[in-house]
Amino acid sequence: IILKGSGIVNIGDTEIPYVAFAIIGTSLWATFASGVTVPLAQLNANKPMLVQVNFRREALLVSAFFQVLFDTSIRLVIIAAIFLIFSLDPSWGMLLALPALLMLILLGFVIGMALIPLGMLYTDVAQVVGMIVGLWLFVTPVLYPAPEAGFLAALTRINPVAPVIVGTRDLLTLGTISDVVPFAVVSGLVILGLFVTWVIYRVSLPIVIERISA
Numbered sequence: 001i002i003l004k005g006s007g008i009v010n011i012g013d014t015e016i017p018y019v020a021f022a023i024i025g026t027s028l029w030a031t032f033a034s035g036v037t038v039p040l041a042q043l044n045a046n047k048p049m050l051v052q053v054n055f056r057r058e059a060l061l062v063s064a065f066f067q068v069l070f071d072t073s074i075r076l077v078i079i080a081a082i083f084l085i086f087s088l089d090p091s092w093g094m095l096l097a098l099p100a101l102l103m104l105i106l107l108g109f110v111i112g113m114a115l116i117p118l119g120m121l122y123t124d125v126a127q128v129v130g131m132i133v134g135l136w137l138f139v140t141p142v143l144y145p146a147p148e149a150g151f152l153a154a155l156t157r158i159n160p161v162a163p164v165i166v167g168t169r170d171l172l173t174l175g176t177i178s179d180v181v182p183f184a185v186v187s188g189l190v191i192l193g194l195f196v197t198w199v200i201y202r203v204s205l206p207i208v209i210e211r212i213s214a
Contacts, residue, residue, distance in 0.1 A: 001079055014145055016173050020086045022077050024172060028104060028165050033188040035108020035115055039064045040119040047120070050157045050205075051213045057205050061113070062199040068105055079172065093175025100168040100183075107190050115195035121211060134198040141166050146179075160186050 014021040042064040043050070050057070083090065119125040131202050137143075139155045147153040156162045163182035170177050177183055 016088060016099050016201070020082050020088065021169075021173075022080055022143050023082050024169055025165065026102070027079055028168055029137055029142045031068070031072045031075060031101065031102050032108040032161060032165070033064065034068045035105045036112045036133055037126070037129060038068050039109060039112035040115050040129070042067070043116050043120055044123070044126065047187065047212060050209050057201070061201070064112075065076050065105075072101065073104065088173065091175030093171055097168055097171035100164065100171050100177075104161075104164045104168055105188060106194060107186065110190055110193035113201055114193075114199060118210050120208050129146070136161070145214075157169050157182075160189070 029060060039061060040062050046060055049055075050060075067118060071146050073179070081090070088214060102115055115125060119159050120131070141147070141156060146156055146162065165181040166179070167177045
């Protein structure tokens, strides 16, 4: 924000004041990042209970999901404050931002669930994931508009988070999605991914618990 304001870095034009653009973008990114990291953290924190107590293992995923929802609700309060501070006009299209935000959470959750088997066996995985998520931020249109040309534009086109982040922010601030097709494609893959990762979770967790308790 400081570099943008001083003219040192040319971010490009944004539809809303850049400070609001950046804060909303980072809030959405934090929501995605929580979806990635919280499921594994929840399972690792409850390893002793998983080994000693017989209960439905999906309960931990549900708990992780509600934790992410709670964190997201706090970020929504921040976003609402940004709307007030910068006098941004709300629109009816903002209502569609809620299912888009849910899709962003689920995208993170799919990645997080896929990491659970390996992350429970090797604790370093959680640290590596945190580093990757931190670096991933800079190749995603969070702090800048989606580029239309160049190497960064090519990365954006293959980045599954980009259309969901951009689409959710567009719905929040403009009431419309600028590029519907990539958003719809990623959303469909997320729904499929939820089923696949749930099956992997169900099949692999007893094996992982046996390895841990051995």
